[in-house]
Each structure stands twice: as C-alpha cells, then as structure tokens.
Amino acid sequence: MRKRIGILTSGGDCQGLNAAIRGVCKAGQESYGMSFLGFRNGFRGLVEDNTMELESGMLSGILTHGGTILGTSRDKPHRMPSKNGTRDMTSEAVKTFRKHRLEALVCIGGGGTQKNALVLKNAGLNVITLPKTIDNDLAMTDASFGFDTALGIATEAIDRLHSTAMSHDRIIVVELMGHRAGWLALGAGLAGGADVILIPEIPYRIEKTAAAILARKKAGKHFSIVAVAEGAMSKQQEKLVSRLVSAKGKASSKEEKNRARAELDRFHFEHLSHTLELTRNLEKLTGVESRLTILGHLQRGGTPSAYDRILATRLGSACTEFLDRKRYGIMVASKGEKAEAVPLEEVAGKKNLVPPDHPWVKSAREIGTSLGD
Ligand code: F6P
Numbered sequence: 001m002r003k004r005i006g007i008l009t010s011g012g013d014c015q016g017l018n019a020a021i022r023g024v025c026k027a028g029q030e031s032y033g034m035s036f037l038g039f040r041n042g043f044r045g046l047v048e049d050n051t052m053e054l055e056s057g058m059l060s061g062i063l064t065h066g067g068t069i070l071g072t073s074r075d076k077p078h079r080m081p082s083k084n085g086t087r088d089m090t091s092e093a094v095k096t097f098r099k100h101r102l103e104a105l106v107c108i109g110g111g112g113t114q115k116n117a118l119v120l121k122n123a124g125l126n127v128i129t130l131p132k133t134i135d136n137d138l139a140m141t142d143a144s145f146g147f148d149t150a151l152g153i154a155t156e157a158i159d160r161l162h163s164t165a166m167s168h169d170r171i172i173v174v175e176l177m178g179h180r181a182g183w184l185a186l187g188a189g190l191a192g193g194a195d196v197i198l199i200p201e202i203p204y205r206i207e208k209t210a211a212a213i214l215a216r217k218k219a220g221k222h223f224s225i226v227a228v229a230e231g232a233m234s235k236q237q238e239k240l241v242s243r244l245v246s247a248k249g250k251a252s253s254k255e256e257k258n259r260a261r262a263e264l265d266r267f268h269f270e271h272l273s274h275t276l277e278l279t280r281n282l283e284k285l286t287g288v289e290s291r292l293t294i295l296g297h298l299q300r301g302g303t304p305s306a307y308d309r310i311l312a313t314r315l316g317s318a319c320t321e322f323l324d325r326k327r328y329g330i331m332v333a334s335k336g337e338k339a340e341a342v343p344l345e346e347v348a349g350k351k352n353l354v355p356p357d358h359p360w361v362k363s364a365r366e367i368g369t370s371l372g373d
Helices: 017-032 043-048 090-099 111-122 147-168 183-192 206-218 235-250 254-271 274-286 296-300 306-324 359-366
Strands: 004-009 035-039 051-053 080-082 085-087 104-109 127-133 171-176 196-198 224-229 290-294 330-335 338-343
Touching (some): 004 017, 017 035, 035 043, 043 080, 104 111, 147 171, 147 224, 147 296, 147 306, 171 183, 183 196
Parallel strands (some): 127 330
C-alpha cells in the first residue's frame, strides 16, 4: 500500500519553504510511491483538520517562490490560542493524524517547530522535521534554509546604505532580524563592511560604540554604518535579562514561573524599540547626524537563493529516504554535504548562538570592526 504522509510548514515563513515542500513530495512520489496531504497554516491545520492534497501539479513552479503554499502560523498544538488563554489540543492533532491514516508527519520549521514536533512524537506520532530559519539559530545542523537568502538581502541593504551615509556624513544604524542570535547581523555586517556590529552574544557599551565612530571621524571617515541585531543588548540590559531568566529558572510554583515569564516577555516587548534609542544616543554622544533603517520582514521575502534551493531540495529528498526506512522522531540535519538524522530530543529547546570566539567574530575584530565591547 502507498505510504500516506502529512506535511506542514510552521513558524515564521522564509525563503526555501516551497523548495523543501517540493523536494519532499517530488522525491516521495517519484522514488518511493508515497502520497502527501498538506496541512494549512502550520499545526493549526493539523488540529483543525484543514487540509490540501499535494498532487504533482501543485508542485510545479513553486521552487523559486518565497513564502509557503501551505501557509504557516506560530500556533503550538499543546498551547493553542483560545478565548480563555491557551488550550492543549494535542489530542485533536493525534485524531486528525489517525483519521487520515497517515504513516508519518513532516514538519518544516525552526526552533518552535522542533519543540512542537517532539510533543507530537511523545504523543505517539511518527514525526520528521526539516530545519528552516533565517536566524541560523537551530542546534545540531550546519545550515538551515532561509539564512543564506536573508543574509544576501541584508548585505545588499548595507551596501546601499553606504552611499547615502557617505554623501550625508551620517551614522546609519541598520537593524537586522535574527531573534536572540546575531548570525544575520554579524554575517551581513562582515559581508557589507559595517563599521560597528552589535549582536546579542556580545553585550555592548554605548560609550565604546560612540568612541569607535569618533575614531573613524578623526581618521577622516565622516560616516559610519552600524549593523545591529534586533536582539542586541547593552551590558546593563544583559544583566537585567540574566536576572529575569535565572528568576524564571528558580521559580518554585507555577504562578511564580508565569510571573517571571511575563516580566521577561515585557522586557523583550519594550526592547523592540531599542535601536531607535541607540540611534538617538549615538547622535548625542558623537554629534554626528544619525538615521535608523529597520529591514524587518524584507529579509524573509521573495525568491530563495540558489544555495537555499539546493539545501531545501537535498534535505527534502533525504527526508523521504528516512521516511522510507521508518526512521522517525528526528530532524534531518545538514552535515557538510550530507544529511543526518538527529533525534528531536537533541534539537528541541537548544539554540545555536554565535560563540564569542567564532572565526567571523575574530575576523571582524582583526579588520578593525567595533563590536561595541
Ligand atoms: O524567526 C524568524 C524571525 O524573522 C525572527 O528573526 C524575528 O524575530 C521573528 O521571526 C519575527 O516574527 P514575526 O514574523 O512573527 O513578527
């Protein structure tokens, strides 16, 4: 009998999701005679049984398209939004899986998706995940699709900002995505020749950042480009976050934990405007006119790079080999040019952050880029 496989995309969209859906379904259909049922809008589609048949016609022409033909959401089956907060709807997800007599479910997503997939695995489902994220923060894989394209977009933006910053003798602060990781800002800052790069893993001092800009001015360079990760923090802010995180870890009751989580969420919400504050403070401290550019979701849109198309396609087709061998409960990780199975337990809840001694950091320092520390 033909193996019937479910598939969904979850979390923030990124380039390469359609290439991955195509890779999984085409390889499954062509090489193993599998058939595929798509769930719309991430895990919500699984919980609500909202489906879409993925016949071969649906897969034509999608390789080069951004976004995802399946739609996506950040909903978690075990914490679905409901009128009175959230509800555990894992059993509904399991019911849908059984109703369609699925052999397995492929979940394409980032950190949140890996955790959701583990919940479903523990509820008895056969699950395989694929790594996607523009943040490059997934553990246990050398690469995740989305990152390379976003890096290209961010680099091009920094290139373009150079000529206007130079013409006006201005500081231009450019905020880049990356969630709590600095890969995108560090990579684009390095590739685009930013003068200052601020990332969450290396808390900065505003005085040091301003001093680096003033030193450039003294050397006759009257403009500066500051690439800032959305999650970057000053040393003071980092201390506050560490305190909140440790309070959450030490909380002895559910109420205490919820309170600590709420405080942490409030900090991150208020921190959303930190690059505007940073821009104003740099202007004050240096006397150099300053502007802010927030690239935002531009980094997630449009056609995937060749690298991301290849990565998504090869991980997608490797996924069908694991499906054929009934190797479940894993993420299909990229290791060099190979695909490897990594148990979900080793991925879920872990993060790939920039090590402070990473070669990119070392190289940035060596060429005189300020990291604000
Ligand atoms: O995880 C990808 C990402 O783009 C992060 O870089 C960013 O912090 C977040 O998603 C934004 O999420 P949303 O699209 O839900 O605003």
